[in-house]
Structures are given as C-alpha cells and as structure tokens.
Amino acid sequence: MSNPPDYDRRSAPQRRQGFSTRCVHAGETLDSQGGIHSPLYNHSTFGFPSTRALMEVVEGRTEGNLYTRYGSNPTIRALEKKLADLENGQSAYVFSSGMAAESATILSYCRAGDHIICLGDVYGGTYEFLSENLPNLGIETTFLIGDETGAVERHFRENTRLIVFETPGNPSMDVLDIAETSKIARRAGVITLADNTFASPVNQNPLDLGADLVFHSTTKYLGGHSDLTGGVVIGSADRIRPIWTWRKNLGQMMAPEVAFLLSRSLRTLSVRVRAQSATAQAIAEFLAGHPKVARVNYPGLPDFPGHDIARRQMRGYGGVLSFVYEGDAQVTAKMVDRLKLFTIAASLGGVESLVTQPITTTHHSMAPEERARRNIPEGMVRLSCGLEDTDDLVEDLRQAL
Ligand SMILES: *Cc1c(COP(=O)(O)O)cnc(C)c1O
Numbered sequence: 001m002s003n004p005p006d007y008d009r010r011s012a013p014q015r016r017q018g019f020s021t022r023c024v025h026a027g028e029t030l031d032s033q034g035g036i037h038s039p040l041y042n043h044s045t046f047g048f049p050s051t052r053a054l055m056e057v058v059e060g061r062t063e064g065n066l067y068t069r070y071g072s073n074p075t076i077r078a079l080e081k082k083l084a085d086l087e088n089g090q091s092a093y094v095f096s097s098g099m100a101a102e103s104a105t106i107l108s109y110c111r112a113g114d115h116i117i118c119l120g121d122v123y124g125g126t127y128e129f130l131s132e133n134l135p136n137l138g139i140e141t142t143f144l145i146g147d148e149t150g151a152v153e154r155h156f157r158e159n160t161r162l163i164v165f166e167t168p169g170n171p172s173m174d175v176l177d178i179a180e181t182s183k184i185a186r187r188a189g190v191i192t193l194a195d196n197t198f199a200s201p202v203n204q205n206p207l208d209l210g211a212d213l214v215f216h217s218t219t220k221y222l223g224g225h226s227d228l229t230g231g232v233v234i235g236s237a238d239r240i241r242p243i244w245t246w247r248k249n250l251g252q253m254m255a256p257e258v259a260f261l262l263s264r265s266l267r268t269l270s271v272r273v274r275a276q277s278a279t280a281q282a283i284a285e286f287l288a289g290h291p292k293v294a295r296v297n298y299p300g301l302p303d304f305p306g307h308d309i310a311r312r313q314m315r316g317y318g319g320v321l322s323f324v325y326e327g328d329a330q331v332t333a334k335m336v337d338r339l340k341l342f343t344i345a346a347s348l349g350g351v352e353s354l355v356t357q358p359i360t361t362t363h364h365s366m367a368p369e370e371r372a373r374r375n376i377p378e379g380m381v382r383l384s385c386g387l388e389d390t391d392d393l394v395e396d397l398r399q400a401l
Contacts, residue, residue: 019086019202020270027081027263037267038078040260044068069253071244079259080232082266083222086201088208089234093247094259098197098217099125100252101231103133105215106162108246109191112138114161119149120176121169121374123195123217124362130164145374149176156188166195167204168306171322171358171382172375173297175306178313182210191239197221200349202273203316212239220349221319224265224272230254272351272387276319279385279393284321286394292401294379295324320348322358322382325401329378332357336381338400341393348384353393356382 017025031039046065048054057064057072066072071080076094084092095101106129110116118130118141130141141164142155152163163185167176178194185192193213194206200221206214216222218230231254233243247253254262277300284298299310300317310317325332336344342355346362356362358380363371385393 022082022085023270024267026085027078027083029078038075038263040256041065041073041075042256043073046072068256069251070248071253073256073259075256075259075263076254079254079263079266082263083218083232084234086266086269087196087214087234088205089214089240090237091240092232092234093240093243094218094254094262095231095233095247095252096254096258097229097252098123098215098219098231099129100247100250101215101217101233102126102193102195103129104246104250104252105193105213105233105243106130106134106139106164107250108243109193110134110139110161113159114139115157115159116141116162116164117152117155117160117190118143119152119163119165119181120145120167120174121172122164122166123170123197124365126164126166126195128365146174149181152181153184153188156190160188160190162191162193164193164195166198168198168299168310168318168320170198170362171297171380173198173299173304173306173320173322175299175304175310175313177309178204178206178209178211182212185212186210198320198348199314199318200269200273202270203277203318204314207235209313212236218262219347221273221276222266222269222349223262224269224349224351226347226350226352228258228261228265230258230262273319274316275387276349276385277316279388279390280319280321280383281317282390283383283385283393283397286397287321287323290401292326293323294326297322319385320382321385322380324377325379325381327379329357329359332379332381333360335400339396340399341388341396342383348382350384351387353386353388354384358382 028037045067056062057066080092165176182192192211194211196206196214197217197220213235215233218232281300284296284301287293288296298321299306342353345354358376
C-alpha cells in the first residue's frame with residue numbers, strides 16, 4: 001500500500017472532536033429517564049397543552065414535535081444532527097431510501113426546461129431516474145463518462161442547473177476530482193450533488209471539497225448490517241431548506257424505528273468502515289497478482305488511474321472493489337457460484353461480504369451499448385468486503401478463481 005489512510009487528518013480547519021468520537025456522541029442526549037442515548041419515539045403525532053403552544057411550533061417560532069411525516073420527531077431530529085455532523089454539514093434530512101433522498105433533492109432544484117449533467121459511472125437507479133423518469137417532466141440529462149468528465153464546461157448550457165456525480169463510481173470505481181468539479185460548477189452557478197454512498201463519511205467529505213449537497217443511501221455503510229433501507233441529504237441550511245416540502249409532500253419520510261436503528265449503527269461506523277477498507281485493500285492486492293484476473297479496480301492500488309486524486313480527497317479507499325475475470329458471463333457466473341463466504345446479492349456495505357456481477361443486478365436494465373461505452377464487461381465482478389477475517393475471504397476467492 002503506497003500511503004496508509006490517515007483517518008485523523010482534519011478536513012475542517014478548526015479543532016473538532018475526532019470522527020469516531022462524533023460517531024458515538026453527535027446528536028445524542030440523555031432521555032428523560034436517563035437512558036444513555038436518544039430514545040425511540042414511534043409516535044406519528046405529538047400533543048400540545050394549548051392552541052397557543054401548537055401555533056408556536058406550526059409557525060416555526062420554536063422547534064417542537066408536531067407530526068412525524070414532517071420530520072418534527074425527536075428520534076428523526078437526533079439522527080439528522082448526527083448525520084449532518086459526520087458530513088461536516090449544517091443540516092440533514094433523512095428519507096425512506098437513498099433514491100427518495102436523491103429524487104426529492106433533484107426535484108426541488110430542477111423544473112421543466114432545466115438541464116442536468118451526470119458525471120461518470122453512477123448507481124443504476126440514478127441512471128434510470130435521470131434517463132427515464134425526468135424526461136417525462138421536461139428535464140434533460142447529459143451523461144459524460146471517462147475522459148469527457150474533464151471537459152464538463154463545454155457541456156454547460158444556459159439552463160444547466162445541477163451536476164450529479166458519484167465517486168468512487170459504480171462499478172468501475174472511477175474517481176472524480178470533487179474540488180475541481182465543484183470549482184468549475186460554482187463559477188457557472190451550477191449546483192453540485194455528490195453521491196457519497198461508496199466512500200462513506202469515514203473516507204471522504206464532499207462538502208469540505210466544495211460540493212453543495214451530498215447524499216447517501218444509508219442502506220449501505222451507514223446502516224451497515226443489511227437490515228434497514230434509508231437515505232439522507234446533507235448541506236448548508238440554505239441549500240437543504242427547499243427540499244423539506246418535497247420530502248413532506250411526496251411522503252418520503254424515514255420511519256422512526258429505522259431512524260433509531262440507523263443511529264445505533266452510526267455509533268460503530270468508524271471502526272466498521274476502517275476494517276472493511278483495510279480488507280478491500282488486501283483483497284485488491286491479492287487479485288492484482290492473480291493470473292485469472294484481467295483487471296482490478298480499486299482506488300487504493302498505486303497503478304489505478306484515479307489513485308492520485310483519491311489520495312488527495314480520500315482518507316481511505318472504501319470496502320468495495322471490482323475486477324474483471326478472464327471469462328464470459330457464464331464462466332464468470334460459475335466462478336461466482338463457487339464462492340462460499342461472499343453471498344450473491346445486490347447491495348453493499350454490510351458486515352457480511354457480498355458479490356455481484358453488475359450485468360445481472362445494478363446494471364441489468366442498462367442497454368448493452370451503454371454498458372460497452374462504460375466499459376462494464378460480462379466478466380466484471382463487484383465485491384463488498386464485510387467484517388469477516390481477511391485471510392478467510394482471500395482463501396475463498398483463491399479456491400473460486
Ligand atoms: C444503493 C445506492 C443508491 C440507492 O439507494 P437505496 O437506498 O437503495 O434507494 C444510490 N446510490 C448508490 C451509490 C447506491 O449504492
């Protein structure tokens with residue numbers, strides 16, 4: 001490994017508590033019974049002693065609890081404080097899924113006639129939303145990949161409103177320069193929206209690098225145990241505010257039980273993702289030396305094309321990697337079927353290791369020509385490293401290959 005991850009490097013100039021400390025403590029309060037962290041309020045609605053007290057909250061003069069779909073629920077609010085803190089943002093809104101967070105954010109910033117630029121590889125659902133759903137509303141997207149992402153300025157139009165990107169990108173792990181992209185966008189008055197699901201805030205904070213908004217599928221690393229579905233968008237208070245009515249009126253609120261579970265998971269986020277990132281690095285190095293493997297995509301490998309940018313903007317390189325097996329779809333499927341510890345499943349970020357062929361899951365609905373343009377071959381395999389012992393995972397891969 002060319003450079004050890006420096007998890008204690010501060011991204012904010014002022015001295016703050018370390019990331020692990022904030023995972024445990026940010027947003028937490030003792031509950032009224034002395035319970036050691038914020039309790040679960042499952043309630044859909046909250047009562048008031050008088051009409052005057054109700055109006056104080058309805059008219060926004062005091063922060064109070066009103067109705068859970070609006071987000072005015074103490075369990076939701078405690079979680080949002082923690083998430084905003086971990087991404088170095090002012091405000092966060094949680095949602096019923098990552099796609100809910102993303103779609104509400106895009107809808108609150110774009111209207112009919114607007115134009116979006118999508119940079120690099122993105123999650124299949126993001127691609128489908130931009131390419132199939134938004135054109136029905138009169139919102140057009142230009143998709144730039146590979147070298148084209150360096151020439152984003154040339155694709156700006158009068159009506160360009162938003163740049164959407166994901167780094168590292170799914171499934172080729174392409175790395176995009178967040179600071180450079182954000183600078184170019186800001187000059188043109190275009191808003192940047194970064195999907196930070198793969199890196200997690202343990203490894204990367206896009207807001208510190210100049211992005212306007214960051215979102216996550218909390219279903220992945222933030223939840224971390226493959227037992228919840230959720231999403232979040234984080235940014236400055238001003239940037240976040242317009243999204244509130246969209247979440248409320250599209251009814252995309254996260255359930256309080258899920259919020260409670262997610263807060264629980266976040267307390268161990270730092271130790272989980274550091275261990276997963278170290279395992280992914282070891283597996284990437286093992287695969288890079290294997291004769292049946294044509295290519296390994298992992299930002300932590302010194303000869304990976306995006307390595308230098310990743311070194312600048314990430315503290316660690318994450319727990320996901322992909323590789324290209326020497327074989328067509330069927331031969332590759334047989335190899336995948338021989339794996340015992342890696343379970344065949346879509347998704348990532350949980351404590352259990354998962355394996356998927358992008359052409360069977362995340363990129364199944366993408367047209368073959370578009371897959372070819374994006375260099376996603378039949379033999380591509382994506383691994384999400386869990387918390388098993390690294391040696392056991394390497395042995396499993398060795399016997400399957
Ligand atoms: C899973 C995922 C999403 C969508 O999140 P859901 O919680 O499934 O709605 C978006 N972006 C990335 C990178 C993802 O991995």
